[in-house]
Amino acid sequence: MWGVCSRTAVGMAKTCLFKRPCHLVKPVSATRVAGRYLSHQRGLPALPVPPLQQTCERYLNALEPIVEADELTRTEELVQDFQRPGGVGERLQRGLEKRASMTENWLSQWWVQVAYLDFRMPVVVHSSPGLVLPQMDFRDQQGQIRFAAKLISGVLDFKAMIDNETLPVEFLGGQPLCMNQYYEVLSSCRIPGLKRDSVVNHAKSSLPPKHITVVNNFQFFELNVYNSDGSPLSSDQLCIQLERICSAAQETSAEPVGILTTLHRDIWGKAYLNLMKDETNRDSVTAIQRSIFTLCLDRAGPHGSEETYRSCAAIQMLHGGGSPGNSGNRWFDKTLQFIVAEDGTCGANYEHAPAEGPPIVALIDHVVEYTRKPEAGRPEAGQPVTLPPPRRLNFNISPEVQKDIDEAERSVNRLAQDLEMKVKVFQHFGKNLPKTFKMSPDAFIQIALQLAYYRKYQRCCATYESASLRMYRLGRTDTIRSASNASAAFVKAFDDPNKQNSEKVDLMEKAVKAHRWYTNIAISGQAIDRHLLGLKMQAMEEKLSVPALFRDPTYSKALHYHLSTSQVPSKTDCVMCFGPVVPDGYGVCYNPMEDHINFAVSSFSMCSETNAVDLAQAVEDALLDMRRVLEQSPKSKL
Numbered sequence: 001m002w003g004v005c006s007r008t009a010v011g012m013a014k015t016c017l018f019k020r021p022c023h024l025v026k027p028v029s030a031t032r033v034a035g036r037y038l039s040h041q042r043g044l045p046a047l048p049v050p051p052l053q054q055t056c057e058r059y060l061n062a063l064e065p066i067v068e069a070d071e072l073t074r075t076e077e078l079v080q081d082f083q084r085p086g087g088v089g090e091r092l093q094r095g096l097e098k099r100a101s102m103t104e105n106w107l108s109q110w111w112v113q114v115a116y117l118d119f120r121m122p123v124v125v126h127s128s129p130g131l132v133l134p135q136m137d138f139r140d141q142q143g144q145i146r147f148a149a150k151l152i153s154g155v156l157d158f159k160a161m162i163d164n165e166t167l168p169v170e171f172l173g174g175q176p177l178c179m180n181q182y183y184e185v186l187s188s189c190r191i192p193g194l195k196r197d198s199v200v201n202h203a204k205s206s207l208p209p210k211h212i213t214v215v216n217n218f219q220f221f222e223l224n225v226y227n228s229d230g231s232p233l234s235s236d237q238l239c240i241q242l243e244r245i246c247s248a249a250q251e252t253s254a255e256p257v258g259i260l261t262t263l264h265r266d267i268w269g270k271a272y273l274n275l276m277k278d279e280t281n282r283d284s285v286t287a288i289q290r291s292i293f294t295l296c297l298d299r300a301g302p303h304g305s306e307e308t309y310r311s312c313a314a315i316q317m318l319h320g321g322g323s324p325g326n327s328g329n330r331w332f333d334k335t336l337q338f339i340v341a342e343d344g345t346c347g348a349n350y351e352h353a354p355a356e357g358p359p360i361v362a363l364i365d366h367v368v369e370y371t372r373k374p375e376a377g378r379p380e381a382g383q384p385v386t387l388p389p390p391r392r393l394n395f396n397i398s399p400e401v402q403k404d405i406d407e408a409e410r411s412v413n414r415l416a417q418d419l420e421m422k423v424k425v426f427q428h429f430g431k432n433l434p435k436t437f438k439m440s441p442d443a444f445i446q447i448a449l450q451l452a453y454y455r456k457y458q459r460c461c462a463t464y465e466s467a468s469l470r471m472y473r474l475g476r477t478d479t480i481r482s483a484s485n486a487s488a489a490f491v492k493a494f495d496d497p498n499k500q501n502s503e504k505v506d507l508m509e510k511a512v513k514a515h516r517w518y519t520n521i522a523i524s525g526q527a528i529d530r531h532l533l534g535l536k537m538q539a540m541e542e543k544l545s546v547p548a549l550f551r552d553p554t555y556s557k558a559l560h561y562h563l564s565t566s567q568v569p570s571k572t573d574c575v576m577c578f579g580p581v582v583p584d585g586y587g588v589c590y591n592p593m594e595d596h597i598n599f600a601v602s603s604f605s606m607c608s609e610t611n612a613v614d615l616a617q618a619v620e621d622a623l624l625d626m627r628r629v630l631e632q633s634p635k636s637k638l
């Protein structure tokens with residue numbers, strides 16, 4: 001098994017393999033350096049299919065801390081039957097191995113379908129993450145426009161690296177990563193269907209788009225961001241164009257057509273057909289779908305105190321605050337939406353089907369760095385020429401479409417009311433502290449989450465942490481199951497007054513090591529969840545009845561993630577946020593910086609058992625208590 005990271009080489013390092021300056025803005029028409037991206041991709045290994053017996057064993061191990069003994073006994077029998085020689089498991093395994101030999105990645109297409117395109121809940125809150133940047137230092141529309149113009153220039157600067165194939169290749173544990181996701185996030189959009197959605201990527205078309213869409217006061221505009229010679233508009237030119245958009249948008253009011261994209265996907269699929277009956281609407285929707293990205297120029301949202309600012313901002317990024325707020329000032333199907341509000345609140349929302357958080361954050365890190373550079377330090381392409389005004393994208397609202405908009409307003413308001421979000425900046429230490437104690441910071445945080453959950457509920461729960469599979473061609477993610485026998489032993493002992501500190505530290509070290517071990521097997525394609533999914537999909541592909549193993553209530557329990565978590569690190573002091581994946585669960589995203597950790601914790605207020613504010617506090621307490629016992633234990637002192 002290759003690719004298991006050593007603890008000193010697990011960080012994401014970046015190396016520019018391609019010897020071109022990375023920050024140079026190249027005209028979009030610049031000759032594509034054909035083949036660099038492709039040859040890098042071809043050099044990547046294919047995702048392996050793990051051995052059947054290994055997965056079966058690891059599955060039973062993973063169940064131990066989260067199911068009752070009688071449930072486990074029943075599942076053990078099902079597993080035995082599934083993997084018996086000549087049984088259905090072996091047949092499906094062979095099918096999967098054949099699929100792996102015939103495809104670039106046996107999993108990726110299935111995964112996008114099952115996890116995203118067949119998932120019918122609204123993308124808002126249930127699938128699309130938000131990202132909260134630090135509040136910028138402007139408080140009016142003038143400042144908003146200036147910043148937004150720089151932001152557009154920053155994205156175009158990044159896009160030039162994609163177009164020219166000069167994007168630095170990323171590494172994990174010394175292994176180069178698949179860069180495909182970077183090629184999927186710009187100029188793409190999700191399209192609603194009646195039963196299944198799709199994603200179109202116009203960057204790959206013969207006429208790639210040269211415009212972005214800007215939405216202000218619920219009105220959409222097409223803004224061409226390149227001059228006729230292919231050079232990007234300068235920040236000054238963009239400012240002029242954005243001013244034109246804002247004054248045109250203030251002159252009239254409009255129905256919030258974008259709010260339709262917050263609907264349940266089956267309902268939106270039908271509403272989409274209604275909307276697209278009209279030619280003007282078709283033209284406008286196509287312009288949005290084709291655009292490089294969407295820029296949402298928001299009005300200021302509610303602030304609250306300094307303490308609650310980031311939580312309020314996260315809500316703006318995740319769903320826009322409902323119909324009285326900015327939820328209609330979005331097109332949630334768009335892969336990438338940057339959000340800039342008049343009060344300096346900034347961030348993004350992205351549709352998850354084409355990519356995970358890390359490539360989005362890498363793009364945003366680049367953009368933030370770009371906006372901080374002095375104007376003089378930046379290449380200014382294009383002379384100040386008179387530009388045609390941005391094109392307003394009109395919509396004709398039939399009574400049918402109006403009804404759909406009304407329904408979308410009601411449903412997004414319910415959703416907005418239901419979502420509880422707490423952004424907590426844990427100020428006491430960052431990833432530096434676990435490193436001092438020779439522990440993986442990510443594992444340390446995950447074990448603190450286990451402790452926080454156990455203290456609140458007196459039980460361990462199925463926990464999901466995303467692990468990158470990007471060491472493999474077209475790799476997406478697998479699941480790190482953070483609840484392990486070792487973590488269960490630790491959380492059960494931690495508050496036991498009869499246990500000595502040294503024993504607690506010993507159990508903590510074992511739990512952290514077990515988590516890092518699972519991380520290593522997950523990133524090297526040897527975890528259980530995608531393999532089990534693949535075996536189930538293979539049964540469906542071969543039109544076999546779904547094996548009893550997958551109809552087992554224990555399997556459903558194992559997939560009912562009360563804790564759905566993800567680390568999304570960044571250079572910028574920001575945090576990503578997402579909703580819980582089950583009605584009685586939590587979504588927890590965190591960004592460990594050197595000396596502090598940003599957490600975004602979400603829950604649904606309809607569930608009386610969960611409370612994001614309480615869990616965030618419990619995580620803080622767990623981290624502090626874990627530090628305390630480490631510092632009090634002579635063994636751990638360096």
Ligand code: COA
Pocket residue numbers: 007008009010011012356357358431434435436437438439440441442443466467468469477519523566567568
């Ligand atoms: N002692 C000292 N230092 C250690 C250590 C130890 N025992 N173990 C790890 N470290 C160091 C690492 O070298 C690294 O150093 P750096 O800050 O200089 O880079 C740092 O601690 C962080 O390592 P760790 O906390 O173990 O996490 P990681 O960076 O390996 O990340 C995952 C772990 C699971 C988050 C990562 O592998 C991954 O898969 N990321 C993608 C997740 C994703 O896709 N999320 C988005 C979903 S939308």
